Amino acid sequence: MSETPCDGATILAQTARIVGPLIRSRVNGLPPEIRRVAGVHFGWQTEDHAAVRAGVDGKALRPALCLLACRAVGGAAEEAHPAAVAVELVHNASLLHDDIIDQDTLRRGRPALWAVKGLPAALLAGDALFFAAVHALTDTDRSASTIPVLLGSVQALIEGEYLDTLLEAEAEVSEERAVAVAAAKTGELFACACELGALAGGADPARARHLRAFGQHLGIAFQCLDDILGIWGEEQLTGKPARSDLRARTITVPVAAALAARTPQAAALHALYQQDAPMSEEDCRQAAQLIEETGARETTLRRARRCSTEALEHLALAEPDPVLAAELGALANMIVDPDR
């Protein structure tokens, strides 16, 4: 009996249904006060917000990659549950610390945790979720080999976050440097999700490496699209105010590409990013227009598609089960579809 592959949206919804309660149960194991503030971040605290939500980002992309990578090499999805929980907890911890660093006040359409519960609560809840992630992995037989994989990727992610803050202070930022930051801050955790999934499914080192590379390239593609949404995406879609990346003068991939364009538009964008005053609504609108005119939106989109293609080449080299290959491909296509 041949199985029919699911589409991307179905995969993500199924993953959220499976991993959400596991995340919640892991967070429930934390000491009481920090558990309470972590619950506010996840949207579980009905006294703070009306909706009781699942324990995963609406996208649930990282755990989905983890579970599919496990099944792609012949494992049962259950074997990858601890790894899927671990990567999603790391992702949430890094969001909590990121929002503090970037002073972003909105996350998933709700106030960022630091903005409602204060910086100490959000910083410490992030710390707690980081350690909860490691804890999730200790419950498996393979922890001696999988914990170092998680630690290595998290260190790269932290370095990526830090490089991101340094970019803003630099006079000249090449597009390649912005892509290197995307590879560290986003590609690494995607890579980790795929590698841990593959290892949980019993993959040999070569297959695990190819699935890791699949995740790495897909993560860069995802970040490029996220950068495009950070400029041109609507609040309804992103859960963040429109043009928030421009307001914060973040050097994302399209911004770096536009600044490198050596056209009058690039010079005008440079002037907007260098001025002392905060970016007004009109400045942000103008910056978005200038970036578009340099062609940087289009080149970033092309880069995302190229990365996604490279990802699929690595996927093929991992010789995955055909149905699972189709599902991982469906996720990859969903990511580079700007109308997602």
Added chain:
Amino acid sequence: MSETPCDGATILAQTARIVGPLIRSRVNGLPPEIRRVAGVHFGWQTEDHAAVRAGVDGKALRPALCLLACRAVGGAAEEAHPAAVAVELVHNASLLHDDIIDQDTLRRGRPALWAVKGLPAALLAGDALFFAAVHALTDTDRSASTIPVLLGSVQALIEGEYLDTLLEAEAEVSEERAVAVAAAKTGELFACACELGALAGGADPARARHLRAFGQHLGIAFQCLDDILGIWGEEQLTGKPARSDLRARTITVPVAAALAARTPQAAALHALYQQDAPMSEEDCRQAAQLIEETGARETTLRRARRCSTEALEHLALAEPDPVLAAELGALANMIVDPDR
């Protein structure tokens, strides 16, 4: 040939000489930019500060307890090196995050990392050191049993830090609640250092538990003395401005004891802590005087000595090697000697 026990100062100096280079080598394994800022925190960056210092807090108490606990149950100190590095890295990570939370600008007589390199650098360096701590423990054969011990203590420490920030917002704080916070934020990591050392030395569960309890009580004693120094200690001794805990209106054990005294001095202290304006130098001096007059300095010191005695009772139950028992006792006495 009977060995002569070393005194406390010698033990700490020896520990710093052994563990410092191990810490440095572990930090050198981090990605380049985050390694650089972590180096500034440790004082290794000669471009930032003239002195190149060791990789451990001048006190090196936690790693010293870890190595002695290992030897006390018959292990070789080397077996506890990874655990000693792990607890000192956790300690440093929590200092980095604490200084952000408390907005403390001085640490060990030098500017706090967030004050020189910015909040993002200090927050992310703390994250990196937390994961480096876990990594240090993965290199041992016993990691499957020791990593959960570290994770449990770190979660308790994080909860303690958070409870500490909540105390300040509460109208009534009992002395017992302040002690519970001290037990979590300081006692847990002392307990963890001793338990991990004992486990590294091959202790059976009962001995490991008694050494854990020794560390737990000693940690509370240490925090009580640290609270006393935070009010009456000189900058030269503490590396922080005199009366810094009062300036920040921290609810430490002596402050909670004074506020609970139901005397005119307690009422006056309450009024100082409740006023909207920042604490002036004169306010801080007056608060210190009021606390002293309630007798809270003396009761806190007595509590510290009581905790230290209880610690030594647990130590005896662990049936340690006599020379090592004497050395652990020397450290305990050093902690409750307010002239240390």
